[in-house]
Amino acid sequence: MSHSAAPQHDAATQPLRASRPGSGLTGRIRVAGDKSISHRALMFGALAVGRTEITGLLEGEDVLRTAAAMRALGATVDRLGEGHWQVAGRGVGGLVEPADVLDMGNSGTAARLICGLIAGHPIFAVLTGDASLRSRPMKRVMDPLAASGARFTGRAGGRLPLAIEGTAEPLPLDYRLPVASAQVKSAVLLAGLCARGTTRVEEPEASRDHTENMLRHFGATVRVEAQGHGRVIELEGQPELVAAPVHVPADPSSAAFPLVAALLVPGSSLTVEGVGLNPLRTGLFTTLREMGANLVVTNERLEGGEPVGDITATHGPLRGVDVPAERAPSMIDEYPILAVAAAFASGTTRMRGLKELRVKESDRLAATVALLAANGVAAEVEGDDLILQRNGRPPAGGGHVTTHMDHRIAMSALVLGLGAEQAVTVDDGRFIDTSFPGFAALMNGATGAEAIRPA
Numbered sequence: 001m002s003h004s005a006a007p008q009h010d011a012a013t014q015p016l017r018a019s020r021p022g023s024g025l026t027g028r029i030r031v032a033g034d035k036s037i038s039h040r041a042l043m044f045g046a047l048a049v050g051r052t053e054i055t056g057l058l059e060g061e062d063v064l065r066t067a068a069a070m071r072a073l074g075a076t077v078d079r080l081g082e083g084h085w086q087v088a089g090r091g092v093g094g095l096v097e098p099a100d101v102l103d104m105g106n107s108g109t110a111a112r113l114i115c116g117l118i119a120g121h122p123i124f125a126v127l128t129g130d131a132s133l134r135s136r137p138m139k140r141v142m143d144p145l146a147a148s149g150a151r152f153t154g155r156a157g158g159r160l161p162l163a164i165e166g167t168a169e170p171l172p173l174d175y176r177l178p179v180a181s182a183q184v185k186s187a188v189l190l191a192g193l194c195a196r197g198t199t200r201v202e203e204p205e206a207s208r209d210h211t212e213n214m215l216r217h218f219g220a221t222v223r224v225e226a227q228g229h230g231r232v233i234e235l236e237g238q239p240e241l242v243a244a245p246v247h248v249p250a251d252p253s254s255a256a257f258p259l260v261a262a263l264l265v266p267g268s269s270l271t272v273e274g275v276g277l278n279p280l281r282t283g284l285f286t287t288l289r290e291m292g293a294n295l296v297v298t299n300e301r302l303e304g305g306e307p308v309g310d311i312t313a314t315h316g317p318l319r320g321v322d323v324p325a326e327r328a329p330s331m332i333d334e335y336p337i338l339a340v341a342a343a344f345a346s347g348t349t350r351m352r353g354l355k356e357l358r359v360k361e362s363d364r365l366a367a368t369v370a371l372l373a374a375n376g377v378a379a380e381v382e383g384d385d386l387i388l389q390r391n392g393r394p395p396a397g398g399g400h401v402t403t404h405m406d407h408r409i410a411m412s413a414l415v416l417g418l419g420a421e422q423a424v425t426v427d428d429g430r431f432i433d434t435s436f437p438g439f440a441a442l443m444n445g446a447t448g449a450e451a452i453r454p455a
């Protein structure tokens, strides 16, 4: 695939099948760069003065959409080698009006953060996305950004396509997030870069803080104070952001799939190297340990300002646990794969407070229940909680899973297929490339078999 243009899908779906490998997952692997940090590295590069060099950038379709959008907004974005990119920025307030519609593909992060970027610039832009993204709520960013002076026109219910008229003099916002969302927090902070004065965001529960970290890394003044389970963030507006090198750690949300596969497939002991261990991202690893998983972190170090380590997962029995709602922001994308792990555990697993899963690439609560049901695993939804009661034996498998344009549902179903009694198929594996290009090849390399292949 060319990396110079936004990716295109052809119409054909790619059904995949996963079956038990003859032996476990072993060896040492690396997964691609963190998606959240990759989006932000390109955006901050575009807002900074000078040339930002990025290494370890995730070349997944979601991030390539952001790269294309930064070009359309006037930055020069070059791919120098695998994961090695350079962005020549325009300076805060210097983005230019895009000549065409910005197509954000499948990416909620790209769409919502770019709304924040555009809101503070006196430019007009239209954002759209694929059918999944066009069904996701955008009012959560439109409402606060409109209070800064930007104007939004969208479809009913605040869906894409969306037209934005940014403003030359945005007002600094003082905003309390109604939902725990790093995307909404980041959109408000990005708009705040162009505002005169202090932008203040209160989040009732702490969400991933890559935007705050990167703001500081590029020279902005940011204050963060703990407040209960949450935080208050203050940003001084109109800083001069200066280009700074970014090294992107391996994505813990991607590492989750091979690591959980290793916990479930007998004979496995697998190490994933250089995984990001930002404490606001590691809720899954905490939960798996509580389930009795043999997960060992070695070689902990700081890389590019983020903590990273090598994680080794070794197969063994798991037991059910109660996952508190407060942990949700630190593992929000990991519930489908946690539900797969819980399907192999003994006892009851209750995952609390999963409301936000309903507005991801698919309704992930419904898609996870359907994924499990198709493979002989009963799960119940009570309010916003997901509950499984299991006996420690592998699920029957044999199911066909509808992925609803959702990469994490596709990868979770395939991991279930690696451990279940019968092979599992998914209707479409194409969306895996949004966050984890090379997933099947990497998993097959670790099993030494073609355990995942076209169906």
Ligand SMILES: O=C(O)C1=C[C@@H](OP(=O)(O)O)[C@@H](O)[C@H](O)C1
Pocket (backbone or CB within 6 Å): 035, 036, 037, 109, 180, 181, 182, 183, 184, 186, 208, 332, 333, 356
């Ligand atoms: O800020 C980010 O990079 C992300 C925030 C989360 O979304 P919400 O902000 O909607 O919780 C997460 O689900 C998404 O994959 C990435």
Ligand SMILES: C=C(OP(=O)(O)O)C(=O)O
Pocket (backbone or CB within 6 Å): 035, 062, 106, 107, 108, 109, 110, 333, 360, 361, 408, 435
């Ligand atoms: C929810 C996700 O991403 P986004 O919101 O960026 O589409 C995800 O990657 O699981």
